Amino acid sequence: MSIVARFAIRYAGFSLTAELDLPGHGITALFGPSGSGKSTLLRAIAGLERWPASHLRVNDSVWQDATSFLPTHRRPLGYVFQHANLFPHLSVGRNLDYGARRAGAAARRVVRDDIIELLGIGVLLERMPARLSGGEQQRVAIARALLTGPELLLMDEPLAALDLARKNEILPYLETLHDTLDIPVLYVSHAPDEVARLADHLLVLDAGAIVAQGPLAETLARTDLPIPLGEDAGVVLDAYVRERDARWHLARVEFPGGELWVRDGGQAIGSRVRLRILARDVSIALERPEGSSIMNALPATVDEIAGEPHPALALVRLNAGNSPLLARLTRRSADLLALTPGASVWAQIKAVALIG
Numbered sequence: 001m002s003i004v005a006r007f008a009i010r011y012a013g014f015s016l017t018a019e020l021d022l023p024g025h026g027i028t029a030l031f032g033p034s035g036s037g038k039s040t041l042l043r044a045i046a047g048l049e050r051w052p053a054s055h056l057r058v059n060d061s062v063w064q065d066a067t068s069f070l071p072t073h074r075r076p077l078g079y080v081f082q083h084a085n086l087f088p089h090l091s092v093g094r095n096l097d098y099g100a101r102r103a104g105a106a107a108r109r110v111v112r113d114d115i116i117e118l119l120g121i122g123v124l125l126e127r128m129p130a131r132l133s134g135g136e137q138q139r140v141a142i143a144r145a146l147l148t149g150p151e152l153l154l155m156d157e158p159l160a161a162l163d164l165a166r167k168n169e170i171l172p173y174l175e176t177l178h179d180t181l182d183i184p185v186l187y188v189s190h191a192p193d194e195v196a197r198l199a200d201h202l203l204v205l206d207a208g209a210i211v212a213q214g215p216l217a218e219t220l221a222r223t224d225l226p227i228p229l230g231e232d233a234g235v236v237l238d239a240y241v242r243e244r245d246a247r248w249h250l251a252r253v254e255f256p257g258g259e260l261w262v263r264d265g266g267q268a269i270g271s272r273v274r275l276r277i278l279a280r281d282v283s284i285a286l287e288r289p290e291g292s293s294i295m296n297a298l299p300a301t302v303d304e305i306a307g308e309p310h311p312a313l314a315l316v317r318l319n320a321g322n323s324p325l326l327a328r329l330t331r332r333s334a335d336l337l338a339l340t341p342g343a344s345v346w347a348q349i350k351a352v353a354l355i356g
């Protein structure tokens with residue numbers, strides 16, 4: 001299962017060349033500054049424009065190559081935009097029927113009732129779009145796209161038009177979809193929090209070129225190309241809640257690199273959570289730290305030591321049980337600790353953000 005493509009796109013004043021090799025499952029975030037070409041790439045994948053010298057294969061189907069081109073309406077894809085674009089004269093239920101009709105019985109990969117339940121829109125079916133909140137409209141738009149039975153879901157900044165409260169209302173639904181449905185999603189966003197929370201895979205665009213693509217944790221931990229997802233470089237890791245300490249409002253979470261105590265976010269024991277650990281919150285010690293206020297320390301080995309734009313700083317990539325971590329130190333500290341690749345150290349983690 002994979003999405004393999006090459007696109008050579010040329011507008012007056014902008015060109016984009018992209019070789020894609022993406023997994024055919026999970027959420028791939030297309031991330032990059034405004035004007036870097038994210039929407040252009042999504043539109044090319046949808047077949048909204050036909051570019052010569054381009055090809056696209058989704059799983060086992062060729063959607064376009066040198067000799068063939070499947071028009072958009074024949075590509076089994078769902079497309080969700082920033083604005084819901086529901087039919088204003090049709091009720092929610094009828095809007096959904098429209099999606100389901102497009103699928104045709106044979107192509108239907110999803111069950112209507114399941115989708116309605118997943119997106120929590122059962123109580124809205126009789127309502128007209130004008131009487132829905134922005135977040136509700138977007139949930140209906142996502143359901144309608146899914147009911148077409150897509151093999152690929154394209155989402156172009158689906159939360160960008162919503163305020164923070166509405167956005168936070170939708171994110172859990174997207175997480176549930178991700179955990180429940182086996183449909184690959186290409187998700188355009190320039191919002192670091194969405195990417196950190198949802199993506200499994202990251203494709204970073206800059207000025208019409210792909211500067212990085214790969215699994216989220218690995219890509220964020222690259223020291224040759226730190227990708228500041230928001231304020232700073234750092235990693236995102238998946239972990240499981242194992243225990244809570246009600247007295248101190250803490251939860252113990254476990255990931256392949258060890259366990260950490262984090263502020264309790266109320267998630268059920270056993271549930272999967274995402275951790276965001278910024279490079280500036282990780283320091284390095286040669287011995288297991290004792291008598292420190294920092295409660296989280298993990299054994300790790302040094303993978304790589306890279307320079308930072310400021311000559312006083314170094315970015316160190318650590319490996320804790322095959323999970324990458326980034327630590328920012330002064331070069332002087334790195335020198336005093338005589339850090340070299342392969343060295344065994346302790347990573348002291350001052351702050352962990354629990355996402356979602």
Ligand SMILES: Nc1ncnc2c1ncn2[C@@H]1O[C@H](COP(=O)(O)OP(=O)(O)OP(=O)(O)O)[C@@H](O)[C@H]1O
Nearest residue numbers: 011012014032033034035036037038039040041190
């Ligand atoms: N149809 C078109 N004709 C000419 N230029 C275009 C066309 N569509 C997009 N462009 C140009 O291509 C560049 C990339 O645009 P695109 O919308 O893909 O960026 P983006 O990364 O999605 O940005 P944003 O995050 O702001 O939505 C821009 O410079 C834009 O002006």
